[in-house]
Amino acid sequence: MEISAAGRLEVRITPADVGKRVSVRSLTGEADRGEKFTDTVGVLTSWDNGVLRITRKNGESVLVAESALVAGKSVPAAPARRRGPVAAYEELARVAARAWQPVESERLGEWELRAAAGEEPGACPPGTAAGRRAGFTRRANSVLPLGDTGMPLDEALTAVCRWYAARRLPAYVQTATGAEGTQELLCAELERRGWVREVTAELWVGPLAPVADLGAEPSGVVLSREADEAWLARYRRKGVSEVALRVLGSGPSVWFATVPGEEAPAAIGRCVVDGRWAGFAAVEVDPALRRRGLATAVMAALARRALDEGASAAWLQVEEENAAARELYGGMGFAAHHAYHHYRAPESSAPTGGGTP
Known part of the structure; x- marks a missing residue:
């Protein structure tokens, strides 16, 4: 926490720090039970109407009332791991995508829309809930949002929903948190629009x-x-x-x-x-x-x-609740690099028509 020369805790962050990694201390509990504090570290993804949203490494969003702030400061990114291969998030995201390639894909600016689902006899009309199909693996059936779409986010998401509706698939966007260059801000924007985080796992790396x-x-x-x-x-x-x-x-x-x-x-x-x-x-x-x-x-x-x-380097995916796998891979020298998530579009945003964007 930030401490002034007089020994007092100070809030040294403002809405201008949105997008930065921060550490804050806030007041919790009821006044008649004495002062209680909680510390939160993560990326400041929004500061609206007196409420801060901080996205932790695992993708969890924490809301903190501005009135409850006791101290806060921006902090540098977490120090690099001292073992295993060094890699940027984007490199690993592209490598993982190539390991689970879709049957068809399309570019939306620099985003890649990916799908892998076959035809089903007797399927219901496109866009209806009963006619939805489940593709093979979410990674091969979700948007890889690396880079810029060249259009406002709302327009891009509308195009995404239309593209997947035409294939009778739910629209998913894959994001990541917890490493340099990951997408905490995009996660917050999706949640603001009602997209639901259905799956969270981690990508681990280690020497081969x-x-x-x-x-x-x-x-x-x-x-x-x-x-x-x-x-x-x-x-x-x-x-x-x-x-x-x-x-x-x-x-x-x-x-x-x-x-x-x-x-x-x-x-x-x-x-x-x-x-x-x-x-x-x-x-x-x-x-x-x-x-x-x-x-x-x-x-x-x-x-x-x-x-x-x-x-010379290795990667794999580990689900949060798979304790046995985490123990096994940790013993082999693997460690978490970042968390990744699949956000599903709200039903209200799914177009009823089957046209392509």
């Missing part, structure tokens, strides 16, 4: 070589360029469609790992090699065979292949 060293060769892991029937039998998404297969097989250099089992594979995994990056996904183990090192063996085998192709 230590992962490769975790499993001794030979490990019994079979690598393939395609997801065969055995691999799909273990994959948690049942009834994989032709569109899903296209997305799973997309990427600069895709590898699938399988540990054979009696009826279905004991474990599987997927890795996409893209320049210096190796992206891990779909690491799944037979529930009856967990905690036997199979996930580690799968990732180690994929990491060795990625090293052979020139990669």
Whole structure:
């Protein structure tokens, strides 16, 4: 907190600091219970009508009444991690997008509108709730908003909703928070317009070589360029469609790992090699065979292949509530880089017609 020469806490931020990372202390609780304070650190995303909105690293928005402020100051960005690869948010966002490529896409200025959904027999008319389809993975069915659309935000969002309505898909915008260059301001603007944050996860990064060293060769892991029937039998998404297969097989250099089992594979995994990056996904183990090192063996085998192709850094996605995965990946040297979110358009903004923007 900012302390004056007289030893008093001071508020040294104003509405002009919107967009900056700040640290504030505010008064909470009831007066008859004594003064209680809470500290909030994050990006100041708005200051309207006497209320501050501060977006924390995990994307959570905190509202603070200006009248409750006790102290506040702008603060520098969080210090860079001391381990693992250094990467800018935009680089990682583009690498992750290439690992889950859509079936079709379109540019809206510098934004990329992405969709991956096949035709459904007997589907209802476009734009109706009953006629909506669920695409394969939100990442392949959401807007990647990197850069400028060349138009006001409201016009851009209207065009986004029309584009997805024409494909009978809900409109999603993928955003990120918690790192330099992420999109806290866009998150706040979407929330102001009623967009709903449905999914939050984290993208973790780490050095690749230590992962490769975790499993001794030979490990019994079979690598393939395609997801065969055995691999799909273990994959948690049942009834994989032709569109899903296209997305799973997309990427600069895709590898699938399988540990054979009696009826279905004991474990599987997927890795996409893209320049210096190796992206891990779909690491799944037979529930009856967990905690036997199979996930580690799968990732180690994929990491060795990625090293052979020139990669040196690794990334993966971790859900907030998946404590087991967070423990596993943390032990491998991975650490959180940023949080990412999928915002869904409010139903009231979905056009009823099926035309393209």
